Amino acid sequence: IEIFEIIVRYALEDLLRVEYKDMPVLIVESVLFSKESRHAIAQLMFDKFQVPALYLVKDSVATCFTSGRSSGLVVDVGHYNTKVTPVHDGYVLASTITSQPLAGYALSNQAIHTLENELNLNIVPSFKVKSKRPVGLNEPADYDQVNTMVTNTFHSYHLHKTIEDFKACVLQASESAYNEVFLSQKPNKTYEFPDGFNTSFVTERYRIPESLFQPKQFLLPPPQDGQAILSLPEMILKSVNMCDIDLRANMLSNILITGGTSLLHGVTERLYYELTNYVAANKVKISAPSSSIERRYGSWIGGSILGSLGTFQQLWVSRQEYEELGVSIIDRRCQ
Missing domain, CATH: 3.30.420.40 (ATPase, nucleotide binding domain)
Structure with missing residues (x-):
């Protein structure tokens, strides 16, 4: 809840620059939130931020409102x-x-595993590249490296940013069950990494996303402790x-x-x-939704639609109700 408080404070104070006491707040929450988490959020918003009204809407409900x-x-x-x-x-x-x-993080780890362990590629995050020069397909990268000491978490974050771009540009789910012989005849996809090294991918493009549809056969690294996926x-x-x-x-x-x-x-x-x-x-x-914005932020958009409805105004949990009835009003009103 401490991290959540920091995020809320940054959003309200630094970005929106609003007075807490004048701003009703609608929060889109995960359907997996526990009752204790919901109560902690309500107490934070009413007791510390002193908001006049609050409502919690489930992210999946908000997504429905988007459509x-x-x-x-x-x-x-x-x-x-x-x-x-x-x-x-x-x-x-x-x-x-x-x-x-x-989900995405598992696919990113699988992409890293495939590139590093199966294809023996060295993935250089963009923050390490000072400058680079063009090279031919599959030729060694020719670049100047930035010698900066960073934490492991910083390096991991930027490595995953590189992989996110790789996934968006290269990966594609097969139209039907993975068939390596058939897919090897598909057009390849060339990708240039931040250091300038570029190469083509064919079956790897389809094998990594296949984990969403056949995780037992394709997910790498495999699930630990016999976890059923x-x-x-x-x-x-x-x-x-x-x-x-x-x-x-x-x-x-x-x-x-x-x-x-x-x-x-x-x-x-x-x-x-x-x-x-x-x-x-x-x-x-x-x-x-065809729009990547709607796909990524559908629940946020749905929350904004819900909050703008005239009929929604009766759903707010007011400060007075919270003070009189306690945090349990959140469970009754925000189902």
């Missing part, structure tokens, strides 16, 4: 986690949520099957895909292909 819906199956393929959340009439069906750490389609079907039988068809026909990792080329199309292997094609409908 003008009150119900749907929200598939959030983010950085550290992938969450599948059924939402019905504006309420999260908490007992049916499926979540696991098969479900594929993205398996997570969706698990959540749907935990819903009331009357809601399942509606969930499958209202799949909303969001999150930065869902922007990898071909992920939405492959997901549709996989789901229609289990369910009739006319029963599956996937909606995915």
Whole structure:
């Protein structure tokens, strides 16, 4: 909660430059937040920041509002986690949520593992490159290095930034199950690393994202301690099957895909292909915003839409209600 306080203070004081006591605050929270975390946030906002009113909205509910819906199956393929959340009439069906750490960070680690351990490439983050000179395909990099002492966390952060660019430019989900012979005939993709080294990728482009659909066979490094990892389609079907039988068809026909990792080329199309292997094609409908901004910040946009509705004003938890009824009012009002 201390880190959250620092972020809120920076946003309100340094960026927005508003007076806390004059500004009602709507916070988009993860569906995985515990009751204790929600209470701590409410106490922080009311007791320390002295806000006049507060509301907490679940991120999956806010994502539904972005597309003008009150119900749907929200598939959030983010950085550290992938969450599948059924939402019905504006309420999260908490007992049916499926979540696991098969997301962007896992794919980044797999990309690093593939580049360094399988292809023997040395990934040089951009902060280490002072200047570089053009070289031919697969020729050694010719660059001047910046000799700066940095912490391991600083180096790791910039290494992952480099890999994020690599993922966006190179990786693509295969249209169907990974077939190395077939995919080796696909056009290659050339990528230049920050130090100027450039090379082409073919099967690696498809093998890394395949972890989302066949993690048992393709995820590297493999899960530790025998951890069971479900594929993205398996997570969706698990959540749907935990819903009331009357809601399942509606969930499958209202799949909303969001999150930065869902922007990898071909992920939405492959997901549709996989789901229609289990369910009739006319029963599956996937909606995915074409804008990367909407995909990355869909829940934030949905929160702004919710906060601007005239009917929303009656949902605020006021300071007076908090002082009279205590933090439990958050659980009753912000479901």
